[in-house]
Amino acid sequence: MIPISYNVRSLLVRKTTTLATAGGIALVVFVLAAALMLSSGVKKTLVAGGRDDNAIVLRKGSGNELSSSIESNTVSLILAAPGVKKDDTGAPLGSGEVIVVIAQEKLGAKPGQVSNILVRGVAENVLKLRPEARLVAGRSPKPGTDECLIGKGIAGNFRGMSLGEKFELKKNRPVEVVGVFEAGGSSFESEVWVNVETARTSFGREGLVSSVTVRLESPAKLDAFKANVSTDKQLQLEAKRETTYYEEQSQGTALFIAGMGWVVSVFCAFGAMLGAMNTMFAAVAQRKREVGTLRALGFSKFSILSSFVLESTVLAVVGGLIGLGASLLLSFARVSMMNFATWQEVSFSFSPTPRLLIGSLVAGALMGILGGFLPALKAARTSPIEAMRG
């Protein structure tokens, strides 16, 4: 076999072309890795909202909280099911919640531009049910009032949504922001939490809740709880572990971003591949006599072919590493985006995983292999007589 040092040094001789070509591949790998990192970031953020000792109950087949509705009078039945944890006072830890989406004017954007905000009608014990949510400013709402909490992800970013301000939940139904909470970077941080009754009456949901969330005595109690909740076929209920629920919710958005990333990358990849092909064709033409000499010395067509494919692959891997390096810088950035499961704005970060980094690099290497193949084939076809031509 022709030593790889021959290829590496040949690439170094043509520094500028090598760098330009590697740059094209770097760009593609950057775009792909960035999209996959964002996709994994979305998943991470949405799943962070769930606890594995919480269970969520929805109407069977509803898919998510927004489209689910459960009669209020079954809430107590659900809370009485086995496996549900009791608080210090002996009351079951859990509550029915009402979820609605409102459009709210975004600050700092074009005037009149609105975004969707998810409003969660919650019980008083919400902070006990979700201990990862913590007040960072203000206080808890007084029971039975039109006061609300907002997540720190939306605080200050929407009209009326800052501590001490008021906004209209619905026309002529103002609520006052009395506290801001954080929730471990999860999508709760992009929600408004109001009293469940306030939500019900504002949106005509009297007698209904969207979902019921309960704390289990332990994660292992899920099966018992689930079995009990689904026994009464008439109630048409379905229980899931909260983490499972959020993972399912993130699937669509995560897949969409990853899919977009792949589509854009595939388009760019064509350009980068043509660039690599062009560079390698030039290299082959330039080294016609060298290749002829190798053939005259007895190197097979196959060894010439593999040598040039290898050269192109080395080129692509160098580009890929540059692209990966650049994409890793994005882990310091955050983006605000729509979560398609709830049509709510959520802010996400780029979250690298070893698997996606390796995948992007492999995609880069593949561009080198594919782009280098035709030029390598041409090189392999070089006649050994080329060595003899003066």
Add this chain to the structure above:
Amino acid sequence: MSETTNGKSDIIALNKVGKTFWRGKERLDVLQELDLTMKEGSFEALMGPSGSGKSTLLNLIAGLDVPSSGSLRVAGVELSQMSEGDRAGFRAANIGFVFQTYNLLPVLTALENVELPLLLAKLPAAERRKRAQTALKVVGLEDRMSHYPRQLSGGQEQRVTIARAIVSDPKIIVADEPTGDLDRHAANEILNLLGKLNTEFNKTIVMVTHDPAAAERASICHRLDKGALAL
């Protein structure tokens, strides 16, 4: 290989060899019904005017190309029907090449260039290195092993090429105008070296040259004119 009176066998034997090139519809009979034999261990020169077919003939002997007609046995192998892949193996095993333009790989050092043919044999790296060093010593370049071709003079480059040609110990060395790009002094050094390979290492040498002084060094000189041997 046919035995002859002086006991040495023919290492190269051409029987009615013809070579035709087509340039579009125009037929070019470059070699016609050529009969030629060369003995093992001989040093033979091919001379003749430009375009007479010297390089074409040398390429056939070296297994770089196949004749259009006739038969051609080199080192005991019939080459005229051999596939391209088999000829590559034949060249690696039997032929050492010396080119007018040296043809060293510019990104490899002298030593690495000389090692190249050994990569085709299954040898341990240390053994390859040792043999390449020995070959470079034979051509007197033991102090230039780590130099790149651009750091060598033309004469030195050609000596590296000769080291590369002998490193795998082939029976035959083919040289197409080996001194064509060199001045008299460097040319003489190269010719001395080829002479030494012939007498000390018993290599069969086939050399194409325009230079009568170079042809002098050969024991036999064949003259080619319009694709046929002249007397």
